Amino acid sequence: MSNIAFKIRQAAPGIDQVVADYASGYYNHLLNATYDAVQSKQLVLSEEVSFLQELLENAGGKDDKVEEVCKEMLERLSLQLEENQAKLEVTGDTSRRLLDVNILQNHNSKANINTSLAMLGVNGDIEHTGRNMDTRVDLKKLEKAEKKIAKKVAKRNNKFVKYEASRLINQSKEDDYDSFFLEINPLEFGSAAGKSKDIKIDTFDLYVGDGQRILSDAQLTLSFGHRYGLVGQNGIGKSTLLRALSHRELNVPKHISILHVEQELRGDETKALQSVLDADVWRKQLMTEETKINERLQEIEKLRTEFDEDSLEIKKLDNEREDLEQHLEQISEKLVDMESDKAEARAASILYGLGFSAEAQQQPTNSFSGGWRMRLSLARALFCQPDLLLLDEPSNMLDVPSIAYLSEYLKSYPSTLLVVSHDRSFLNEVATDIIYQHNERLDYYRGQDFDTFYATKEERRKNAQKEYENQLAYRKHLQEFIDKYRYNAAKSQEAQSRIKKLEKLPVLEPPEEQKSITFHFPECEKLSPPIIQLQDVSFGFSADNLLLKDVNLDVQMDSRVALVGANGCGKTTLLKVLMEQLRPLAGHVSRNPRLRVAYFTQHHVDSMDLTTSAVDWMSTTFPGKTDEEYRRHLGAFGITGSLGLQKMLLLSGGQKSRVAFAALCLNNPHILILDEPSNHLDTSGLDALMDALKKFTGGVLMVSHDISVIDGVCNEIWVSENGTVRRFDGTIHDYKKYIISSAGKAGVVKKH
Template sequence: METDIRSILPNIDPVVSEYSVGYLTHASTAWTGEEEAQALSPLTEAAETVTEILLSASGDPDAALQDKVRLLVEKWVDKYAQANGASEERRAPAIRRLDQTIQVSAQRNMSSTLAVATGGVDLESANARKVESKVDRKKLEKAERKIAAKQSKKQFKTVEYEASRLLNQPESTQSYEEFYMAVNPLQLGSSSGQGKTKDIKLDNIDVSIGGQRILTDTTFTLAYGHRYGLVGNNGVGKSTLLRALSRRDLAIPTHISILHVEQEATLQAVLDADVWRKYLIKEQAEITEKLAAIEAQRSSMADTSADAARLDRDREAQDNRLGDIQAKLAEMESDKAESRAASILAGLGFSAERQQYATKTFSGGWRMRLALARALFCEPDLLLLDEPSNMLDVPSITFLSNYLQGYPSTVLVVSHDRAFLNEVATDIIHQHSQRLDYYRGANFESFYATKEERKKTAKREYENQMAQRAHLQAFIDKFRYNAAKSSEAQSRIKKLERMPVLEPPEAEYSVKFKFPDVEKLSPPIVQMSEVTFGYAKDKILLRDVDLDVQLDSRIGIVGPNGAGKTTVLKLLIGKLSPTQGLISQHPRLRIGFFAQHHVDALDLSLSAVSFMAREYPGRTDEEYRRQLGAFGITGTTGLQKMAVLSGGQKSRVAFACLALTSPHILVLDEPSNHLDIEAMDALADALNEFQGGVLMVSHDVTMLQTVCTSLWVCDGGTVEKFPGDVQAYKRRIAAQADAAGVVKAH
C-alpha cells in the first residue's frame, strides 16, 4: 500500500505513509465485543482518519487528488475486509481472549510500522530519505485520541498500541519539593506510620515502558533494613524499576518514605533535601507566631466571653499540632542535621570551603555527589541508588561503602561494581527474563557462584528429563500397538503424562568486545616531560608531570575527583596544551579516546548506524552493523534511536565508534561506567588482548586489577607511580580518612 500512496503523493513523509498503513492494518483485526456491533467498525473509522491524514499531508490537494486518495483508501479497506473472510458490513465480531499481552509486530499480517514505532527504530536510516513532515498535528492528535478511546472500550486488552512518535508531549514540570511531598505525604501523630511494618511485598506486578514489558507477574519483596544489590544485563529495565518505585507507580504503602538519587545541590541544598524537616521547621515557626498572637489577644479578654473560649480552642489545636511537629523533629534528630550533612559532604570529597559554594558552580560529577549526599542525609525508609559509584572516585566510593554498611533502613542499589556490591549488599536480586530471582544473604561473589550452579543444575535436569522423555516415547511408539507389550506401553504413557514440564534453560548471554589489530610503531610513542598546566595562570592544577606510554603499557590513574586525572588524559591526546613542558607523539600515532561523558558526543536522535555513517563515512550499513555487533549491539538495536538505549548500550556504541579509528593507544576515562558485569569482563579481556597501549582513569577496582600493570596516583598537583596495587591504595585512603576524622556513618 505504501507504494500506492507514494505513486499518488510522491513527496509524502515516509513516517506518515507507514503510520497510515499500520493504522489500517491494525484496525482490520481490531474487533472486540458486541457493544461495537451496532457502531462503525474500527476499519471504517480508521479509513476516515487515514483519509484525513493523507489529505492533510498532501498540502492543499485539488478535487482530483482528493478523489484519488479516497479511492485508494476504499480499495484497501475492501481488500482487508475480503482477506478476513467477509465484507466489512456483514462480518461478525470475533472476540479473542489472550493469556498475555502481545505486540502488534508479532502478528504476521500486520505492517512492521508498529514494531518500528514501539522499538524506536530510526526510520530515516530505513528509508534513506529525509523529508520535512507536512502532517497536520491537530488532525494527528485527533486520530490518536480516537485510537486511545477505542482501546479503552475494549473488553480484552489484545495488543499494546503505542501513540505515534510524531507526537512528543512535554513532561509536566515539578519542583523537587513538590515531587517529594507528592511521593512522600507528611504524616503526623497516629498516622505517622510508627509501629507499622516497613517490609515491602508486592505480588503479581507488571512493569512496562514504551510498549516493552520489563517484569511480568512477578513478586517484589524487600525486608526492612536489608541492603539489596539489583543486578542484570544492560537493557533489562533495572533503572525503569527504580523509577517506578520512586514515583509509587507500584503500590508501596505511603507510610514508607522513598528517595531516589537525583542531581542537584550543596550544604544548604543537602539540608533542604530533607523536605519534611524544612517543611516542619517552617510550620513550627508559623505556629509559634500564631500562638503569640492568640496569647496577646487572649490577655485582654474576660475568661467567660465567647471570643475567649474560641481563642482557647484555637490555642489548644495549635498546641497539639506543635507537639506533633516537635515529636517528629525529635524523631528525625533535627538538631544534629547540620553536622551530619557536613560530615556526609566531607566524606564525599567536599572541603569545608566547597560546602559553601552555590550549586550552579559545580560540574555534573560533583552534582551527582550532591544528589547522593541529599539521599544519605534524608535517610528515607527505602533508599534507591542507580549506579552511585559511576561519578565517584576511589576515596568517595570507599566512604560510601562504609556509610551504607551502617545504614539503618532499606537500600536498593543498581550497580555493576563487584567490589562495591561485595562490601555493601546483604542480598542480591537478579533481574532477567521479565522476572526477579532472590539470593538472600548473598554478596555479589556468592550470588555469582550460586547463579552459575543453579544454571548448571537446571540445564542438567532439563537434559536428563528430555532424554528420559525421548526414551519413554521411543518405547511407546514401538510397542503401543503390540498386544504383548500394550500394558507396558500404557504404563509408560501415564508416566510420561505425570512428568513435570521443565522450562528449557535460558540461552547463554555472552558478549565479546574486539579492538582491531595494531600497526607496529617504533618508540617513543607518546611522552609527557615536565608538564605543568593550569586553566588560569594563577591557578596551577598539575606540576612537573612525567609520563611515558608505549604500545605495551597498561597504566591505571587513580585519585580524588578534581585532582586533574581527566586533564592528564586531555593533555596527552592534545585536547589541551601545557602551560610549560613538552608533549611529544609519534608522527603516525592514532589515539582512541573514550570520554567519561561519551553520551554528549552521541546524537541521540539518530540510530547507531546512522550516527556512524555520518561521523565515519565510507562504509556500508552492513559493515557498521558488523562493527556494532563486535561490541554486543546486535539485531535491530543498531537501528533504534540511541535515545531509547540504556546507558550500557550507549557505551558499547561509543566503543564501536572508537574502534573504527584503528587506534595504537587507547585512552579511557571511566570506561566501565554503565556496563553490565558481562560487558565489563568482555572489555577487560579485549583490553588484555589489545596489541597497543592502554591508559585509563577508572574507579572500578576489578577493572584496574584485571587490566593495569602499573598504578599512578594523581593528587596534590602531581602524578606519581604508586608502589602497590589498588587494594594497597584503598587501605592508604581508609587510613588517611581515619586520621582526618571523617565520620563514616551515623
C-alpha cells in the first residue's frame, strides 16, 4: 500500500474498502495525468483534491485528518506537475505522459489507479468539474458504495435524504423490475418465524434532494396487520415518505417485504394475466430454479449410466444430486407456503374485480390506456401480498365498482397497509388508524377512521387554540403587574417573583393555522323546463354497434345527479350527447335555448398554459373583463393574493383545479356538468367544493368515483351499465352494496 493510501486509511479508518481504494486510485490517476490535460490547462488540482476530500468526509472520515492528507496530496501533485511542465518545456517530451518511467514504476503497487479501479471493474466516464476522464468504473458497485455512504451519514446524523445517484450512474436506463424487486426484497430460505413485522423508526429527519425538510424529529410506527391512512395537505410530503420507505431509505427490517404502487405499468406484449403472475418475482424465480434443477437431475440420471457404480464420477454425481434434491425440497416448501398452485386463479380474481373481463386478461399490456395500466400495477401489488403495501391515491384511476371491490378486498388484507388518499369514504372503510402529516411531523390517531379523526383533530385544534389564548392572557396579566410595580418599593419583591415565573414559562407557540378555502359558484337566473331532456336516445358508431340505447333522463335547475358505472360503459359518451358534442342515432335531445352549461373535465387542467399566470391565462382565453375582475373572480375559488399573479406551473394540483373551476363559471352557467371534479383536491378543497355545489342555484350532473362527494352533494343516482342508463332506486351506499353483492356472486371478492 502506498504512503498516501496508508494515510487515507488512517484518516478514515471506518470507511468501506472500495471507497478507500477508489480515493487512492484516483490520486494515482491524477499523478498519471495526460499530456493533453496539461496542455489545454484543464487540470485544476484544487478542485480534484476537493472532490476527494468531500468523498472521504461523507464516507465517515475524521475532518481534520482528511484535510491534512488532502493538503499533502495537493502539495505532491502540484510539485509533480511543476516538474513535468518544466521537463516538457526543455525536452519537448512527446511521450504523451508527464511522468517518466521511473515514477510510473514507483507507483506500480496494488493501490494504483489501474489496480484499484480494476477492482471496481472500470468501464465508463467519471464526470465532475466539467471535464471527462477516461475510466472503467463498475456503475453498480459505485451506486452501491454511494448508497452505503449516504446511509452511514444519515444514520450518524439521524437524517435521511432522498438518495440522488452520482452523475456517473446512467439515470436513463430502463428500470429492471425483477432486479429492483429482489434488491428491495431479497429471497431468503431461512425461516422468518418469530421475527416481528412491526416497523418502528425512532426520531428521524427526512429531506428531499434539494435540501427541503419534509419531517423533523419524526417517529414512524406501523403495527403489523393494521391499515393506515396517511393524510395531509397537498405538497406536504406524503408521497416522498412512501418513496423513502419503498426504497428502504428509512431503516425497515430486511425480512419485511415492501411494494409501492406509484406508477402505471410499462406496456409490452405480455398478457395482462401473465404480467400479474410475473409480478411475484419470488414465485417466478423459484419456479425457474425448480425447472432448472429438475432438468439437471434428469441429466445426472443419464450420466450415471456412463460410469461404473464404484467410480469417483458416480460419487460426485450422487453428491450433486443430493444437494440439488435438498434445495429442490426447500423450493417446494417455499412454493407451497405461498400457495403457488392457486396463483393463477387468485390473479384472475383480482383482475376481474378491478374491471378486467376474462377476454381483457388475455390482451397484451401495451393495448391498455394509462388508467387501465395503473389498475394493472395495483393488481400486481395485491397479488404479491407484501408485508408492507404502499398505495398512493389508488382511487384516482378507478371507477366506483372498482373502488368498491378494492376497499372490500383491503378490509381483509392480512399484512400492513399504508395508503395516501383524500377519499373519505374509502378511508372510512379501509383504515384502522390515521396518520396526519403536518408541520414536519406525524400525528397518530389510533383506532380511528377518517370521520372520527377529522372530528378529533378539530377538537384538538380548538383545545390548543383555547390553551394558547389562556397562556397569552396569563402572560399578559404577569407582564402588566411587572410593568406596574417593578419600581414600587413595597411591591418590588412580588414583581421580581412574577418576572421569574414569566421566565420559567415554556416557549409559547401558536397552534397551527387552519387554512380555510372557499368556492363560490355565481347566481344564475331561473329557466322554465325542459332544461335538458333525453327521450329514447340511442348512440353508437353504427346501428349495429350501439353504446347507449333507449335512454330517458332529464336535468332540472334543482337537480343533483351522480352518474356512476364501470369505466368504458358510456358515461363520458352520455355527457357529450347532453352537451350536443355528439348526435344521437335515434331519439331526441331537448334543451332550453337560453341554457348555459359549464363542462369540467380532468383535461381542463392539462389544457391550461402553465407558463402564464391565472389572471393572464383567463384574460387571453376568456376576454372581456379587467384584471381586477379576474382576480376577484379567482378569489371566489380560493386563488387569493399573489396566487393569481404567479406562473401556474408553481401552483399545486388542487390550485390548478380551482383555476379551472373559476374559468368555467365566467359565463354564469345554469347547469354544471362535472367529470371527476374531486381529483387533485385535498380534504379542505373537497369540503369547499361540496359546500359550493350544495349552495349553487343551478343544476349539477357529476361523474365521480368519490363516494363522500356523491353522498354529500347528490340526491339522485344514474347507473350506466348493460348498454343503457337508468335511474337507481337508492343512495350511493345502496349502489355500493349492489356492486359488492354482484361481485360476490361472481366470486371475485374473497377473504384472504
